[in-house]
Amino acid sequence: MNQDRPSKITDNRLRFDAFTGTEDALFPSKKIRLPAMGWNSWNAFGSGNTEELTKAMVDKIKELGLDEFGYKYVVLDDGCYRPERVNDHLESDPVKFPSGFKAMADYVHGAGLKFGMYNDIGEKLCSGAEVGIYKHEKIDCEDYIKWDIDFIKVDNCYYMWDNATFSNPENAVYSYxxxxxxxxxxxxxxxxxxxxxxxxxxxxxxxxxxxxxxxxxxxxxxxxxxxxxxxxxxxxxxxxxxxxxxxxxxxxxxxxxxxxxxxxxxxxxxxxxxxxxxxxxxxxxxxxxxxxxxxxxxxxxxxxxxNHRRQENTLCSYSEIRKELENFGQGRDIVFSICEWGKTQPQNWGHLVGDSWRILNDITFQVGSDGNPGTAAWEGDYTTAITSQYNKAVIMDEFAGLDKGWNDPDMLVIGMDGITETMCRSHMAMWCMMNSPLMLGMDLRRVNKGDWIYNLISNKDLIALDQDPLATQAKRIFTTYQCEDPSIEYIRDNNRVDVLAKPLDNGDIALAFFNLSTDEWKNKVSISAEKIISSIGSKMNSKAFKNASSYHVKDLFSKENIETSDKIFSIDSIEACGCKVYRITPVS
Amino acid sequence: MTREQFIVRLLEVFNEDSADAFSAGLEKSWLEYEDKLYKDDEISRKNIARIIHMYLLKEKGISDIQDISKAGELRDLYDCRVCANHVAQVYLKGIMGAKELSVKGGFLWFDLDGLDDSDAIEDYLKRAVDTVCKAGNREE
CATH class of the missing domain: 2.60.120.260 (Galactose-binding domain-like)
Structure with a gap:
């Protein structure tokens, strides 16, 4: 890619026609893995993250025992680099990270956690720092390996070959x-x-x-x-x-x-x-x-x-980075998080190169800083809302899987201002049902064992859905919104209740009812076992579920258990922006 | 106006010592290292927005407006995800205005990379001071 125009594509596996191919993998070494879990600096501190703050987060992860629930990756997002290269190399911001990235990595690894970093396929980072990875793939990846990274998030600002968001509009010459x-x-x-x-x-x-x-x-x-x-x-x-x-x-x-x-x-x-x-x-x-x-x-x-170059060029850029990481990494296990915000429809090609792909622009632009938790929203016209991300991700289940990777509706906004505890509970449940990466985005110093945030992010039953070994994203099997096929219809009217079903490895089913509306839902919503089987039967042990004499039903928030022989699962009401999530075990 | 000149003027209008502006700003996180590195570059509108917003937040305790949806009328608000909140805050607080592209109106943009003349920048600083004064009056 090191030239002043998009490169010639010599490997047909990078072409549009090969996106759905299953043979001759682009990166045979790409591992099968569950959605990543951890903490990312962006929502908490934006460009203001520092060495001191990151160490405090590491310490807090250990103090709260969050790593025992699976939160292992500590990722430095934008704002951590010196804004210009030194002898062509990346360096840490001398004020924010005076000890350098290797020292930061050592601190993270010393705590038994994994260390992640950030870059951008363009010439600059989103912050404007002129240290994008373009034309520096080899040198940067060699440095990343020296810094012992375990995770890399790669952004898409200032990309040379695309005219859309965060790029020069005249680059349309390449993309159309x-x-x-x-x-x-x-x-x-x-x-x-x-x-x-x-x-x-x-x-x-x-x-x-x-x-x-x-x-x-x-x-x-x-x-x-x-x-x-x-x-x-x-x-x-x-x-x-x-x-x-x-x-x-x-x-x-x-x-x-x-x-x-x-x-x-x-x-x-x-x-x-x-x-x-x-x-x-x-x-x-x-x-x-x-x-x-x-x-x-x-x-x-x-x-x-x-002209499929919008997708192909972006794939080529991400592939170049992965290739160099593999060249220098010699088998090092690195999670590759594609963050091009859904711009080039990465659900079509992300599985070739990455472990997850963002599906939209950011979930919030009002990120926090030290002493300010930042602000998030439940709904909004743009991407900056929990429901905006959910509404798109919920119909993308067929693009995700263990053999592909994960749709990424962005980092969690739990703990930010502007959203209630109820909204946060639904947010967490949505992300877990949809097998999304679970990257905490708050100042963890605000969390204490036993408070509602701790109880939510450490809800083992919800996390178990996200990290279930069968690794199947839930399907929307019903919505109160009038539509022909709830599993694929893109619905942005939040005045509705959705029902999602997710098959689990041990034969159980997770069933979630989400009230997207800011008004209480006061009507009964019922789903039959038959409906579940007809919707996701090919992905579950449908025989055992169908022939069960009764069902053990566990509420994953209240932890209440009931036994029922009824083959209809119902809710009578749901509070505004609320949810009900159940794990259903067939009893034979 | 360069970044350095702007930072000095910002401190002057708030009657603060501008002798060691960069150290103080970096320490309290209302400046970025790039401001020091590129101190002689002309300051763009998005950087004016960032510095004013962060200075008011960090040094003067001016809270963010939570609902920034009205700033969505700026067509280029989301063209810079790291600037979006800075721009929205100074815009909604009336410190920096939009530019109108269409003759008939209704097409507003912030012009993130635009450069303003000294008179315009002095107006922003005056409005920043007014914002702090008004907040002080409300508290009293």
């Missing part, structure tokens, strides 16, 4: 295809509007051409993560005999969201062109490309015009 009016093969013209098929919903017809050929930006909560998130223009071209033909594309380029200059062409699924086209006068001034020689078979040939 130009507007396409037609193609011409052997003197015959095929209209983009009338002779081609548009796949997906990103592209559309405008006048006599097709525009927005590329991939949705998933950073904001506007678009569903399910189904095809990009568009191609597909022509079916008949050839009388197999031969070499000339292809000319009529196009107009731009440098704004939806219109770029980078075009990919595949003939019968073989990439024959993947490069930038010359600039046109305007996005509506069309010109012909240079003729491209292509081989067609006799009969029908599929010609795809597309």
């Amino acid at each position: 295809a130009p507007n396409i009016r037609s193609i011409c093969i052997a003197g015959k013209t095929y209209s983009a509007v009338s002779d081609a098929e548009i796949t997906g919903t990103r592209a559309s017809v405008k006048d006599d051409y097709v525009t927005f050929i590329g991939t949705f930006d998933g950073t904001a909560p506007d678009h569903s993560p399910v189904d095809i998130r990009s568009s191609e223009l597909v022509f079916e071209v008949e050839a009388d005999e197999p031969d070499i033909y000339e292809l000319v594309v009529s196009y107009a380029s731009g440098k704004e969201e939806g219109i770029g200059r980078w075009l990919q062409i595949a003939v019968n699924d073989e990439i024959v062109f993947d490069d930038m086209l010359p600039e046109t006068e305007s996005p509506e001034t069309f010109m012909d490309s240079a003729p491209l020689k292509i081989r067609l078979n006799s009969g029908f040939n599929k010609i795809r015009l597309m």
Whole structure:
């Protein structure tokens, strides 16, 4: 990637067409692991984290025994580096981390915990510090290994090849295809509007051409993560005999969201062109490309015009880092946390390189500082709310798994201002049901054994759902919101109750009722054993569950146990923003 | 105005000693090391917002406004996740204003990387002082 334009892709495993492939893994060494648990500095202290504060958090994790519940990773987020390189190397901020990162790692490891760090695939970190990893993959990864990291979170600010959030808008030249009016093969013209098929919903017809050929930006909560998130223009071209033909594309380029200059062409699924086209006068001034020689078979040939570089470039950048960590790490076990905020639909490709992938922009921008817990919200129009993150993650279960990795709806905001204990309980339960990484984001000095925050974050029964060995993200099997398929419909109206079911390794089922509304839910909601089986039966021991003579039902908050032979599981009401979470054991 | 000149002016308007501004600011976490490193660079609007916000928070005890949703009207609020709260706080407290892009109005942005002239910056500092005075009056 060390050049001034996106690199040529020589490994087809990095291409869009290989995202769903199961053979020939990109990183065979990638470990199967459960969602990571630990503490990250960002929500607690933002850019103001220091060596002293981090040591205090380590001490508090030990004092509270949080590591015994699984919280093992201590991760330094943005704001910890000196804002410029020294002899091309990263260094710690001399004021905040005067002893350096190796000393910090030693302190963390000395406490029996694991040490994590942060960087960014772009030229700068989100803080603006000019120490992004781009063009420094080798040297930085070698240093990270010397610093004994066990975890790395890699952000996506100031990325060179994308125009969306936190990047130069004119980078659209790389992430979108130009507007396409037609193609011409052997003197015959095929209209983009009338002779081609548009796949997906990103592209559309405008006048006599097709525009927005590329991939949705998933950073904001506007678009569903399910189904095809990009568009191609597909022509079916008949050839009388197999031969070499000339292809000319009529196009107009731009440098704004939806219109770029980078075009990919595949003939019968073989990439024959993947490069930038010359600039046109305007996005509506069309010109012909240079003729491209292509081989067609006799009969029908599929010609795809597309630009999947938004996803492929980002994957290439993350892969480069992973590759260097593996080169220098010699088998060191490092959790790789992709943090590109859902921008390039990482649910499609994150499993190739990472252990988890963020699904949206941050859960809060009002992070804390020493003495200020920061602020979070239950609901909001943007990503900065518990329900915004949940609403997207809850329909992403099919993208996650032990053999893939985990959807990451961002760090926990428990302990911040702006949210109640009830909201925090639902937040924790949601994240555990959805197999999300559990990264605490509070100043742990505010927590004491026995207080409500401690009791919540150390709720063994909830954590057991997140860390269950079967490792299956819960599926939404019912919602009171009117929709056809609750498991995949992207619902942002919070005036509803959702029911999630999660199969567990020992044959139990976790069943959670979430009231997203800020009003109490006063109606009965019932789910039958049959409904559970029809929804997640393929992922559970459905026979034992179906044939059970009774069920042992445990409330994971109150710890109350009941035995019932009823095959209907109900709640009569739920408080505003509240939840009920049960572990159901079939008794034969 | 450079970062250093701005920091000195900030302390002057609050009648504080500006002789060792960087040490004091770094110690109390209202300055970043980059402010010292790039002290001769022109100060951008997002850095003015950060320094004013953190100074008021750390040195003057001015609490954050919890609900910053109204600042969402700034189209570029989320273009810098580390700046978003700083920008929202100074905007909602009336210390720094938005810029209007559309002739017909309704398209507000903060212009994170923009540079302001000295007169504009003096106005921000005056409003920062007013914010502290008003908070003091309310407490009394």
